[in-house]
Amino acid sequence: MDRALHLAALGRCGASPNPMVGAVIVDAHGQLAGEGYHAAYGGPHAEIVALADAGGRARGGTIYVTLEPCAHHGKTPPCVNAILAAGLQRVVVALSEPTSQAGGGCDHLRAEGIEVHEGPGAERSRTLNRRWLHWIRFHRPWVTLKAAVSLDGRVATREGHSKWITGEGARDRGLELREEHDAILVGVETILADDPRLTRRLGLNPVSGWRRIILDSKLRTPTDAVVVQSQPESTLIYHTVEAPVEDRRRLREAGVEMVELKADCHGRVDIEAALDHLARREVAALLVEGGPTVHGSFNDADLIDEVALFIAPFIIGGEAPSAVAGRGVATLEVAQRLVFEDIDRHGDDLEIRAVRPKEADVHGAD
Numbered sequence: 001m002d003r004a005l006h007l008a009a010l011g012r013c014g015a016s017p018n019p020m021v022g023a024v025i026v027d028a029h030g031q032l033a034g035e036g037y038h039a040a041y042g043g044p045h046a047e048i049v050a051l052a053d054a055g056g057r058a059r060g061g062t063i064y065v066t067l068e069p070c071a072h073h074g075k076t077p078p079c080v081n082a083i084l085a086a087g088l089q090r091v092v093v094a095l096s097e098p099t100s101q102a103g104g105g106c107d108h109l110r111a112e113g114i115e116v117h118e119g120p121g122a123e124r125s126r127t128l129n130r131r132w133l134h135w136i137r138f139h140r141p142w143v144t145l146k147a148a149v150s151l152d153g154r155v156a157t158r159e160g161h162s163k164w165i166t167g168e169g170a171r172d173r174g175l176e177l178r179e180e181h182d183a184i185l186v187g188v189e190t191i192l193a194d195d196p197r198l199t200r201r202l203g204l205n206p207v208s209g210w211r212r213i214i215l216d217s218k219l220r221t222p223t224d225a226v227v228v229q230s231q232p233e234s235t236l237i238y239h240t241v242e243a244p245v246e247d248r249r250r251l252r253e254a255g256v257e258m259v260e261l262k263a264d265c266h267g268r269v270d271i272e273a274a275l276d277h278l279a280r281r282e283v284a285a286l287l288v289e290g291g292p293t294v295h296g297s298f299n300d301a302d303l304i305d306e307v308a309l310f311i312a313p314f315i316i317g318g319e320a321p322s323a324v325a326g327r328g329v330a331t332l333e334v335a336q337r338l339v340f341e342d343i344d345r346h347g348d349d350l351e352i353r354a355v356r357p358k359e360a361d362v363h364g365a366d
């Protein structure tokens, strides 16, 4: 199972919005016969890859799989049928399938006389798939907030300069995060200030369908912005009823998708409505890359599940904006505490990762 979990993690860039799953097959003599993982959304499941790898050696053997084999026809045929056809004798499963649609695999296998064990490695499989599990359970994408900051937490100078706060290594790592998520979201002021590409460009994720999301209540995004000029079909702008007809026409003609959502109490796009819409568009993991005003809205609504902070070793000081604006908390007791998970070094810069602890999930722990 340890090996199967290691393999599952290789699907980090590609599996979403499916779970990361790994499988290992041991033959009737206890020798490694085959292995595989779910590499790309819509592609073969881990069990099928491992069975193909094992061939005839699977007969009478055991499969270790990090998620309960599916019992339904989704994008691919049911894995339980393939397991039965291969003549495996024992199935060891880490995590139970949480959706009723794909669940029931273990019961089906037991009913066919297969020995089934559930549970070993369940916690690690759950942690690996927490973004997916969150989306399945709450019908809302997992939100990772990413920012590059100075030592004093500023994202730009007082005159708005932010290119570049961190060095190339940290920026590459930031690009890697895009490969792990299904979409990126920014506020219109970041488009106006930086004119970013917001592309996935490391080639680590084989799945197409990357979305670039802009919160832009009144449709101020210029037609000559890079996100409009290049691959406009991958850009989705959320706006409110306040968006002028002329701008709706201008951006529609440029090929950008626009969706009108309700306004929040400040007259801006309601982010819960945006997350709800994104969840239905199969965005399981969302990367929020600023700026501070947008980060502030996510923080004020307690919608941040993970933070990836890249810290450069200098101080900006003065009136410069910090990474998270908004209303903020009044007392330390009400601040949502995250737990530090990782610290990495990229050249001169640090990467700090923190996640919402499971027990602090306002929607109930798993």
Ligand SMILES: NC(=O)c1ccc[n+]([C@@H]2O[C@H](COP(=O)([O-])OP(=O)(O)OC[C@H]3O[C@@H](n4cnc5c(N)ncnc54)[C@H](OP(=O)(O)O)[C@@H]3O)[C@@H](O)[C@H]2O)c1
Residues within 6 Å of the ligand: 146, 147, 148, 149, 154, 155, 156, 160, 161, 162, 165, 186, 187, 188, 189, 190, 191, 193, 194, 215, 216, 217, 218, 220, 264, 267, 268, 269, 270, 271, 289, 290, 291, 292, 293, 294, 295, 297, 325
């Ligand atoms: N260092 C970094 O990692 C980093 C990353 C990104 C940006 N930046 C810097 O941050 C600065 C831009 O940040 P910013 O704080 O001024 O603006 P921002 O967060 O990029 O965009 C804010 C704008 O988005 C629109 N919006 C729509 N719905 C919203 C909602 N629910 N909540 C919040 N905003 C909503 C609002 O304009 P409407 O009311 O017109 O809709 C709002 O003024 C630039 O200097 C940029 O270089 C730095």
